[in-house]
Amino acid sequence: MTRTRTRARTRTLVGAFALAAAACGSGTPDSTNATGAKGAQAKPAVTGDPAVVSRSSLDVVQHLQGELAPFQAVDVYARVAGYVREIGVDRGSLVRGGDVIARLDAPELAQQRTEAQARLLSSIQTAQRLHAAARTEGAVSAHELEIADATVRADSARTDALRDMESYLVVRAPFDGVVTERRVHPGALVGPSQGGGGGLVRVEDHSRLRLTVAVPEQLAGVAPAGRDVPFTVSAWPGETFRGHVSRVSGTVDTHTRTMAVELDVISGGKLTPGMYGDVAWPVSRRSPSLFVPPGAIVQTTARTYVIRVRGGKAELVTVSRGVAGTDLAEVFGPLAAGDTVLKRGVDDVAKGDAVVLRPQAAPTKAAAK
Numbered sequence: 001m002t003r004t005r006t007r008a009r010t011r012t013l014v015g016a017f018a019l020a021a022a023a024c025g026s027g028t029p030d031s032t033n034a035t036g037a038k039g040a041q042a043k044p045a046v047t048g049d050p051a052v053v054s055r056s057s058l059d060v061v062q063h064l065q066g067e068l069a070p071f072q073a074v075d076v077y078a079r080v081a082g083y084v085r086e087i088g089v090d091r092g093s094l095v096r097g098g099d100v101i102a103r104l105d106a107p108e109l110a111q112q113r114t115e116a117q118a119r120l121l122s123s124i125q126t127a128q129r130l131h132a133a134a135r136t137e138g139a140v141s142a143h144e145l146e147i148a149d150a151t152v153r154a155d156s157a158r159t160d161a162l163r164d165m166e167s168y169l170v171v172r173a174p175f176d177g178v179v180t181e182r183r184v185h186p187g188a189l190v191g192p193s194q195g196g197g198g199g200l201v202r203v204e205d206h207s208r209l210r211l212t213v214a215v216p217e218q219l220a221g222v223a224p225a226g227r228d229v230p231f232t233v234s235a236w237p238g239e240t241f242r243g244h245v246s247r248v249s250g251t252v253d254t255h256t257r258t259m260a261v262e263l264d265v266i267s268g269g270k271l272t273p274g275m276y277g278d279v280a281w282p283v284s285r286r287s288p289s290l291f292v293p294p295g296a297i298v299q300t301t302a303r304t305y306v307i308r309v310r311g312g313k314a315e316l317v318t319v320s321r322g323v324a325g326t327d328l329a330e331v332f333g334p335l336a337a338g339d340t341v342l343k344r345g346v347d348d349v350a351k352g353d354a355v356v357l358r359p360q361a362a363p364t365k366a367a368a369k
Contacts, residue, residue, distance in 0.1 A: 043353065043354075045353070045354035045355060045356045046314065046342075046346075046349050046353055046354065046355045046356070047355075047356045047357075047358065048342040048343065048344060048355065048356075048357065048358065049342070049343040049344065049357070049358050049360075050309065050340050050341070050342070050343060050357040050358070050360065051292060051293050051296055051340070051341050051342070051343035052338060052339070052340055052341075053290055053291070053292055053335050053336065053337055053338065053339040053340075053341060054290070054291045054292075054328070054337060055288050055289070055290055055291070055337035056288055056289070056291065057284070057285070057288050057289070058283060058284055058285040058288075058289045058322075058323060058330060059282075059283075059284045060282075060283050060284075060323060060325050061280045061281065061282055061283070062219060062281045062283050062323065063278055063279065063280060063281070064213050064214070064215065064216075064278075064279045064281045065213070065214070065276060065277070065278065065279070066211045066212055066213035066214075066231065066263070066276070066277045066279045067211070067212055067274070067275070067276055067277070068209045068210070068211050068233075068265065068271055068272070068273050068274065068275045068276075068277060069209065069210045069211075069212060069273050069274075070177075070204035070205055070206055070209060070210070070273045071205045071206075071207070071208040071209055071210055071264075072175055072177065072204065072205035073202065073203070073204040073205070073273075074174055074175075074202070074203055075199030075201075075202050076101060076171060076173070076174065076199050076200050076201050076202070076203055077190075077191075077192055077193075077199045077200065078102075078104055078168070078171055078190040078191055078192065078200060079165075079168040079171075079192060080104070080106060080109060080165050080168045080169065080191065080192070081106065081189070081190070081191035081192070082104035082105055082106035082109070082169055082189075082190065082191070083104060083105045083106070083187060083188070083189055083190075084102055084103075084104060084184055084185065084186050084187060084188045084190060084200075085102075085103045085104060085105045085186065086102065086103050086186055087101065087102040087103075087182070087184065087185065087186065087200065087201075088100060088101065088102070089101050089102075089179045089182065089201060090179065090182050091179060091180065091181060091182050092178065092179065092180075093178070093179040094177075094178055094179075095173040095176070095177060095178070095179060095203060096173065096176045097172075097173055097174060097175045097176050098172050098173060099172060099173045100170055100171070100172055101171045101172060101173055101179075101200065101201060102170075102171040102184075102200055102201075103169065103170055103171070104169040104170075104171065104190065105169070106166075106169055109162065109165060109166055109169070110166070112162055113159065113162040113163060113166060116155065116158045116159040116162050117159055119155050119158075120152070120155035120156055120158075120159050123148070123151045123152045123155045124152055126148055126151070127145075127148035127149055127151070127152050130144060130145055130148045131145065131148075171200060173203055174203065175203070175205060176205065176207070177203045177204050177205040177206065177207075178203070178204055178206055179201050179202070179203055180202050180203070180204050181201060181202040182200075182201050183199065183200060183201065183202075184200050184201075204273065206267055206272065206273065207266075207267060208264060208265065208266060208267065209264075209265040209266075209267050209271055209273060210262050210263070210264065210265070211231065211243045211262065211263040211264075211265050211277055211279070212260055212261070212262050212263075213260070213261045213262075213263065213279050213281065214253075214256060214258035214259070214260060215258055215259045215260075215261050215281070216257065216258055217252050217257045217258065217259070218321070218322065218323065219281070219283055219323065220252060220258075220259040222283050222284060222285060224245055224281075224282050224284075225245050225248055226244075226245060227244075227245050227282070228242045228243065228244050228245075229242065229243055229244075229245060229263060229279060229280065229281065229282065230242050230279075230280045231243060231263075231277040231278060231279040231280065232277065232278050233271065233275045233276065233277050233278070234275075234276070235270075235275060236270055239270075241265065241268075241270075241271065241277075242265075243263030243264060243265040243277075243279075244263055244264045244265075245261060245262075245263050246262055246263065246264045247261070247262040248261050248262075249261065263279075283323050289322060289330045289331075289332075290330070290331055290332070290333075290335050290336075290337065291328040291329065291330055291331070292306055292328065292329060292331055292335075292341055293327070293328060293329070293343050293344075294324055294325075294327075294328070294329040295343060295344040295345065296329075296341050296342060296343055296344065296345050297319065297321065297329060297331065297345060298345035298346070298347050300347055303318050304318065304319055304320060304321065305317055305318045305319060305345075306319055306331065306333075306335070306341045306342075306345060307341055307342040307345045307346075307349050307355075308335070308339050308340065308341050309340045309341065309342065309355045309357060310340075312354055312355055312356070313352055313353070313354065313355065314342075314349050314350070314351060314352065314353045314354075314355050315351060316349075316350075316351050317333055317334060317335055317341075318333055318334075319331040319332060319333030319335065320332045320333065340357070342355070
């Protein structure tokens with residue numbers, strides 16, 4: 001009896017464990033299915049405001065910085081070595097081309113010219129005696145006469161050269177302008193190199209100025225050559241000046257990615273070299289361009305694109321930037337006027353994602369009028 005009861009209890013315990021195991025087994029698939037259902041949920045649709053790609057002619061103004069420089073500027077050096085005897089100009093002096101700036105003394109040069117003149121006189125007298133003796137047949141050979149005449153010519157040329165060098169002891173202004181720097185005083189030793197001192201004076205032409213503008217690379221192809229361009233300077237607030245686009249460098253600086261363009265400017269007594277100008281640079285193209293809101297352009301390390309919406313799905317369209325304005329930015333790429341893009345692009349939108357566009361508010365009656 002005891003063994004029979006023990007076996008019955010054992011069967012009961014085994015059955016209970018089996019039921020518990022079955023219950024646990026049946027719960028595991030349900031849990032797995034629930035997790036799979038959560039993972040299989042679709043990515044939520046992207047909601048955003050629409051913007052329509054427009055096509056129009058590019059005609060905008062970009063504000064660029066430029067710097068005024070003298071139309072002509074030169075450091076005036078002495079062409080021969082000597083001591084400054086006198087200098088008749090100072091900073092701010094107005095000079096005209098050919099005016100005397102300084103006078104120099106060079107005693108060695110005067111001595112060389114005196115010796116050359118004496119040598120020339122001696123060679124002339126020798127040649128004259130030889131030609132007189134040549135009247136007697138056989139007294140002087142033709143070769144001796146040629147040597148005498150050549151000596152006269154050489155001594156004459158050396159004398160003329162030294163006389164010309166003495167004329168360089170008077171230093172003159174190369175063109176009309178103003179002396180902006182004076183670097184020497186009487187008694188100073190000067191010369192062609194002047195020890196890297198920068199010359200006796202610096203003369204600049206301020207009647208006309210050069211306004212050099214660094215035009216960004218993307219605008220280099222639309223430089224308005226031959227046009228007048230307005231600009232302002234901080235020294236004369238509220239007043240607008242104009243410059244004529246005269247010279248385009250035609251090359252882009254590899255460091256700044258800009259192209260230097262020069263404008264000719266009449267100073268009018270108000271503008272001076274060194275001033276910075278805020279240039280209203282006109283930008284236009286011959287053919288119409290495509291435009292989108294600036295915020296629609298997405299920039300990543302890999303590419304630049306806009307998110308076009310077709311049939312409620314996102315398409316990533318690669319574009320390149322053109323001229324950016326306040327409200328619209330010029331783009332180039334496989335877009336067409338009338339395409340709808342997200343007004344504010346985000347980089348977490350993938351190709352094929354669902355997009356829901358917010359409805360645009362209808363214009364009011366006042367706005368419609």
